[in-house]
Amino acid sequence: MTEDLNDxxxxxxxxxILSYIRTAYPVGSRTLTxxxxxxxxxxxxxxxxxDLEEMGYLIQPHPSAGRVPSEKGYRFYVDGxxxxxxxxxxxxxxxxxxxxxxxxxxxxxxxxxxxxMLSLCSHxxxxxxxxxxxxxxxxxxxxxxxxxxxxxxxxxxxxxxxQTKIIETDEDFAQQELDRFSFFLNDRFxxxxxxxxxxxxxxxxxxxxxxxxxxxxxxxEPISESLIEAQxxxxxxEGATNILEQPEFSNVENMKTLFRTFEEKYNIMKLLDKxxxxxxxxxxxxxxxxFLGTNECSLVIxxxxxGNQALGALGIIGPIRMEYSRVIPLVxxxxxxxxxxxxxxA
Amino acid sequence: MTEDLNDxxxxxxxxxILSYIRTAYPVGSRTLTxxxxxxxxxxxxxxxxxDLEEMGYLIQPHPSAGRVPSEKGYRFYVDGxxxxxxxxxxxxxxxxxxxxxxxxxxxxxxxxxxxxMLSLCSHxxxxxxxxxxxxxxxxxxxxxxxxxxxxxxxxxxxxxxxQTKIIETDEDFAQQELDRFSFFLNDRFxxxxxxxxxxxxxxxxxxxxxxxxxxxxxxxEPISESLIEAQxxxxxxEGATNILEQPEFSNVENMKTLFRTFEEKYNIMKLLDKxxxxxxxxxxxxxxxxFLGTNECSLVIxxxxxGNQALGALGIIGPIRMEYSRVIPLVxxxxxxxxxxxxxxA
DNA sequence: ATTAGCACTCTACTGAATCGAGTGCTAATC
DNA sequence: GATTAGCACTCGATTCAGTAGAGTGCTAAT
Numbered sequence: 001m002t003e004d005l006n007d008x009x010x011x012x013x014x015x016x017i018l019s020y021i022r023t024a025y026p027v028g029s030r031t032l033t034x035x036x037x038x039x040x041x042x043x044x045x046x047x048x049x050x051d052l053e054e055m056g057y058l059i060q061p062h063p064s065a066g067r068v069p070s071e072k073g074y075r076f077y078v079d080g081x082x083x084x085x086x087x088x089x090x091x092x093x094x095x096x097x098x099x100x101x102x103x104x105x106x107x108x109x110x111x112x113x114x115x116x117m118l119s120l121c122s123h124x125x126x127x128x129x130x131x132x133x134x135x136x137x138x139x140x141x142x143x144x145x146x147x148x149x150x151x152x153x154x155x156x157x158x159x160x161x162x163q164t165k166i167i168e169t170d171e172d173f174a175q176q177e178l179d180r181f182s183f184f185l186n187d188r189f190x191x192x193x194x195x196x197x198x199x200x201x202x203x204x205x206x207x208x209x210x211x212x213x214x215x216x217x218x219x220x221e222p223i224s225e226s227l228i229e230a231q232x233x234x235x236x237x238e239g240a241t242n243i244l245e246q247p248e249f250s251n252v253e254n255m256k257t258l259f260r261t262f263e264e265k266y267n268i269m270k271l272l273d274k275x276x277x278x279x280x281x282x283x284x285x286x287x288x289x290x291f292l293g294t295n296e297c298s299l300v301i302x303x304x305x306x307g308n309q310a311l312g313a314l315g316i317i318g319p320i321r322m323e324y325s326r327v328i329p330l331v332x333x334x335x336x337x338x339x340x341x342x343x344x345x346a
Numbered sequence: 347m348t349e350d351l352n353d354x355x356x357x358x359x360x361x362x363i364l365s366y367i368r369t370a371y372p373v374g375s376r377t378l379t380x381x382x383x384x385x386x387x388x389x390x391x392x393x394x395x396x397d398l399e400e401m402g403y404l405i406q407p408h409p410s411a412g413r414v415p416s417e418k419g420y421r422f423y424v425d426g427x428x429x430x431x432x433x434x435x436x437x438x439x440x441x442x443x444x445x446x447x448x449x450x451x452x453x454x455x456x457x458x459x460x461x462x463m464l465s466l467c468s469h470x471x472x473x474x475x476x477x478x479x480x481x482x483x484x485x486x487x488x489x490x491x492x493x494x495x496x497x498x499x500x501x502x503x504x505x506x507x508x509q510t511k512i513i514e515t516d517e518d519f520a521q522q523e524l525d526r527f528s529f530f531l532n533d534r535f536x537x538x539x540x541x542x543x544x545x546x547x548x549x550x551x552x553x554x555x556x557x558x559x560x561x562x563x564x565x566x567e568p569i570s571e572s573l574i575e576a577q578x579x580x581x582x583x584e585g586a587t588n589i590l591e592q593p594e595f596s597n598v599e600n601m602k603t604l605f606r607t608f609e610e611k612y613n614i615m616k617l618l619d620k621x622x623x624x625x626x627x628x629x630x631x632x633x634x635x636x637f638l639g640t641n642e643c644s645l646v647i648x649x650x651x652x653g654n655q656a657l658g659a660l661g662i663i664g665p666i667r668m669e670y671s672r673v674i675p676l677v678x679x680x681x682x683x684x685x686x687x688x689x690x691x692a
Numbered sequence: 693a694t695t696a697g698c699a700c701t702c703t704a705c706t707g708a709a710t711c712g713a714g715t716g717c718t719a720a721t722c
Numbered sequence: 723g724a725t726t727a728g729c730a731c732t733c734g735a736t737t738c739a740g741t742a743g744a745g746t747g748c749t750a751a752t
Contacts, residue, residue, distance in 0.1 A: 028714050041726050046715070064714050064733040105496065105512035142490055146502060150451065154500060154510070156492060162510045164500070166451035179525070241605045250598055252590070259587045259605075374745050387695050392746065410702040410745050 005055075005076075011038065012048050013057055017069045017077045021321050024247045026066030071286045071320070074298075078283050078324050101341045107161045110345070112236045114314060114338050119239025121334075122327050124318030125262070127301075128236045128338075129272045131161060131311040133194050141185045143178040143218075151178070151218070158191070159306070159342050163232050169218055235265045235272075246319045248296050258295045267291055272313040275301045281332050286320045296320050300331050304339045314338065351401075351422075357384065358394050359403055363415045363423045367667050370593045372412030417632045417666070420644075424629050424670050447687045453507045456691070458582045460660060460684050465585025467680075468673050470664030471608070473647075474582045474684075475618045477507060477657040479540050487531045489524040489564075497524070497564070504537070505652070505688050509578050515564055581611045581618075592665045594642050604641045613637055618659040621647045627678050632666045642666050646677050650685045660684065 005013065015036045019027045029042040029049060038045065049067055052058045057073040060066075069077070101117070104110050111128045118126030136157040144152040149172060155163045189197045205217070240262050249255045261267065271289055275282050284292070284299040292299060300322075301315030315331050351359065361382045365373045375388040375395060384391065395413055398404045403419040406412075415423070447463070450456050457474045464472025486502040495518065501509045535543045551563070586608050595601045607613065617635055621628050630638070630645040638645060646668075647661030661677050 026714090030714075042714095043716095043726050043728095044724085047725090050716080060715085062733060063716095064712095064731085066714065105514065140490065140492055140498070142488075144486065144488055144500070144502075146486055146506075152486070152500070152502060152508065154490070154498070156490075156498060160492075160512060162498065162512070164508045164510060166506060166508070168451065239609075241602060241609055244598070244602045244605065252596055252598060252601075255598075255601070256587060256590045259590065263584075263587055372745090376745075388745095389695050389697095389747095390693085393694090396747080406746090408702060409747095410700085410743095412745065 005052075005057075008038075009048055009052060012045060013052055013069075013073060014077060014080075016049070016052075016058060016067060017073060020069055021323055024321060026061055026068050028066035031066065071288070074285045074320060074324075075288075078285065078328075081325055081328055082281065082283070101337055103341060103344045105160055105345065107159055107342070107345065108234075110338075110341065111312075112238070114334060115236040115238040118314065118316050118330070118334055119242060121330050122316045122318065122322075123239075123242050123245070124316045124322060124327070125240050125243055126236075126238045126314075126316055127268065127272070128314040129269060129312045130232075130234045130236075131157065131159060132276070133232060135193060135306075135309055135311055136161065137191050137193060137306070138189060138197065139191070141189065142182045143173075145173060145175045145178055148172055159311070160345050167218070167221070233269065235269050237262060237265065237268070243318065246321070248319050248321065254296065258297070261292065261295060268317075271299065272301060272315070275303055275313050275315075276310050281315075281328050281335075283324065283328065292317065298322060298324075300324070300327050302331055302335045304335045304342070306339070306343065311339075311342070351398075351403075354384075355394055355398060358391060359398055359415075359419060360423060360426075362395070362398075362404060362413060363419060366415055367669055370667060372407055372414050374412035377412065417634070420631045420666060420670075421634075424631065424674075427671055427674055428627065428629070447683055449687060449690045451506055451691065453505055453688070453691065454580075456684075456687065457658075458584070460680060461582040461584040464660065464662050464676070464680055465588055467676050468662045468664065468668075469585075469588050469591070470662040470668060470673070471586050471589055472582075472584045472660075472662055473614065473618070474660040475615060475658045476578075476580045476582075477503065477505060478622070479578060481539060481652075481655055481657055482507065483537050483539060483652070484535055484543060485537070487535065488528045489519075491519060491521045491524055494518055505657070506691050513564070513567070579615065581615050583608060583611065583614070589664065592667070594665050594667065600642065604643065607638065607641060614663075617645065618647060618661070621649055621659050621661075622656050627661075627674050627681075629670065629674065638663065644668055644670075646670070646673050648677055648681045650681045650688070652685070652689065657685075657688070 012032070015032055015038075016027045019032065019035060029045040032038075032045055033040070033042050049058060052073075053060060053067060056070055057076060058067040059070045061068060101110060101114060108130070111130060115126040115128040118124075118128070120126075136159065138155060139158045139160075140154070140156040142154040144154065146152050146166065149169050151167055151169055151173065153165050153167060155165075157163075188200065192200070240259065243249060243258065244255065249258065271284075271292070274284075281300060281302040284301075286292075286296065286298060287294075289297075289299055296319060297317055298320045299315060299317055301313055303310040303313045305311055314335055316327060318327065358378070361378055361384075362373045365378065365381060375391040378384075378391055379386070379388050395404060398419075399406060399413060402416055403422060404413040405416045407414060447456060447460060454476070457476060461472040461474040464470075464474070466472075482503040482505065484501060485504045485506075486500070488500040490498040490500065492498050492512065495515050497513055497515055497519065499511050499513060501511075503509075535546065538546070586605065589595060589604065590601065595604065617630075617638070620630075627646060627648040630647075632638075632642065632644060633640075635643075635645050642665060643663055644666045645661060645663055647659055649656040649659045651657055660681055662673060664673065
């Protein structure tokens with residue numbers, strides 16, 4: 001950023017990062033000359049590494065140890081990967097072939113399967129967020145009378161995601177009345193987003209003062225609620241134990257805070273929101289994500305879509321020291337695969 | 347079992363267990379005389395403890411350490427608690443008052459809340475299994491046509507638990523036809539268990555050869571599936587991180603295997619099945635449950651009911667060294683509370 | 693039957709010594 | 723001027739002996 005690095009420095013920085021990602025041990029000048037061939041002696045490498053440290057790309061855990069990449073260092077490396085992206089990285093065999101996503105009517109199962117696949121291929125934690133309610137297109141809405149004052153509302157999105165909710169009403173409705181109403185809604189609203197439905201319902205309520213008002217009101221309430229509270233959004237998180245294999249979490253205290261984070265899924269969901277308005281894979285390194293930072297974690301996420309409309313998000317959480325060059329294309333690929341599979345299902 | 351213990355030995359055994367549960371340190375004869383008053387000297391206690399060890403109730407981790415209860419020791423202690431059960435144990439304030447279960451139409455939310463409550467009150471892992479399909483009474487069954495060849499089946503139990511499933515059919519059905527069929531099913535089957543419904547459906551298929559056969563077939567299939575595969579049963583597991591506070595899991599390796607167990611919920615679900623046919627709270631100590639044994643864990647479980655019919659199971663998983671005297675009544679109380687709350691909801 | 697006393701055992705902890713990996717600096721070399 | 727060889731130095735990790743402390747078992751006295 002501030003200073004530009006010449007090619008040689010860049011190569012050495014990359015080499016340090018690769019070596020550290022592989023071994024998790026601080027990298028010394030001698031080790032570097034052994035595993036890579038720069039045509040330079042350890043002493044020269046030392047000088048360059050000292051420069052890189054001064055510029056903030058590397059860190060020395062203690063005076064007599066090798067060097068470890070700083071977040072700035074990782075950022076430099078990852079930005080390189082993201083911009084060149086496909087050329088050198090595309091051919092990575094990230095093992096996704098062994099697992100595949102099946103067309104299915106069980107969308108939740110599919111999403112869970114996806115997060116499992118992510119976790120298996122990356123050896124990190126796979127996360128998948130269910131489609132945002134605001135962005136789903138509705139295929140079917142149905143009202144079913146269960147018993148006095150209790151009505152079951154069933155929403156089905158075009159993707160085939162089913163959401164149910166029982167609501168309590170002040171008045172009673174005959175099932176016939178509800179059926180007519182269900183029919184009316186499906187007739188008008190098929191293929192709209194919840195947001196659009198809400199607007200239309202409000203319009204309708206002015207137009208049609210009497211007959212349907214109570215029913216419209218009834219439909220409106222849970223819809224508005226969903227829009228505001230993001231109710232019904234779920235996070236599938238698989239492979240949490242994978243991360244225990246990483247040496248940075250042999251420290252029990254680190255592990256505890258991390259697992260607490262996993263248990264509080266809400267924070268992760270908020271974090272995933274960040275990637276709704278941006279294209280492509282996004283990487284958040286260490287403290288770049290406010291609350292995972294303390295946990296020495298990075299986040300690689302992107303969104304999956306219907307056409308151009310982002311539906312939900314997916315990605316992985318792993319140690320900062322993760323194989324970005326493998327994981328980034330994996331996340332990218334998985335998102336495309338899921339988008340495609342969902343389109344088939346619908 | 348084999349030898350009977352006199353009162354004095356019993357008291358000392360209990361004292362050792364209580365002390366160990368509190369401190370997690372091996373208990374020595376001197377410590378014992380300090381915290382309890384037996385009117386005996388350390389030397390006498392030593393003799394008795396040596397006897398208890400010989401009988402297998404206590405274990406010495408190494409020759410110069412204090413003693414630790416064996417599984418047999420815990421078993422003796424817990425059996426005592428379970429038989430005397432209410433008298434001495436009933437008044438424990440296990441902190442459940444601070445949390446309460448609310449009548450709600452969101453049954454899954456209620457179950458999750460219950461497991462969270464269990465985990466908070468016990469500082470262990472709270473588990474709740476959704477009602478078994480076989481035992482639920484059905485309140486409503488509805489078939490909704492989503493699109494060609496795709497029908498959404500909605501089941502609602504008397505407890506208000508909603509289950510949906512999309513199935514693919516070979517033929518098309520008019521929604522009207524489906525509605526008539528839904529009505530027919532609700533008329534006949536309200537208040538029956540799935541098992542009963544299945545039998546009735548099979549009967550019906552012989553009686554009424556033509557018109558409904560295809561529809562009956564369609565209804566039968568997912569029901570049979572649910573019965574066989576226990577599909578749709580879910581396990582809510584909360585507070586996994588609580589267990590990390592226990593000193594026995596400062597060993598990283600132990601923790602890993604335990605968390606893997608948690609991630610494989612299926613095994614725990616199978617374990618919970620054990621308590622369906624027995625009354626009251628059941629305690630499985632250490633290796634008594636085949637697969638949690640290696641993890642130094644105990645299981646305290648019971649079932650919740652509708653009337654006399656067991657619906658689902660709940661309980662806690664904790665370290666062998668857990669406060670049984672607090673946890674057993676807690677689990678008992680929570681099960682009653684949940685049963686009651688579910689009855690209100692329905 | 694109980695207990696005081698004593699010798700003994702074993703773990704956990706402490707501090708010194710050593711090893712090794714790695715650095716920075718300086719002077720020599722290409 | 724850039725590169726490198728050589729060297730002194732630093733610091734973490736490991737090892738090892740020594741010590742303190744908790745607890746036991748046994749024996750003899752009460």
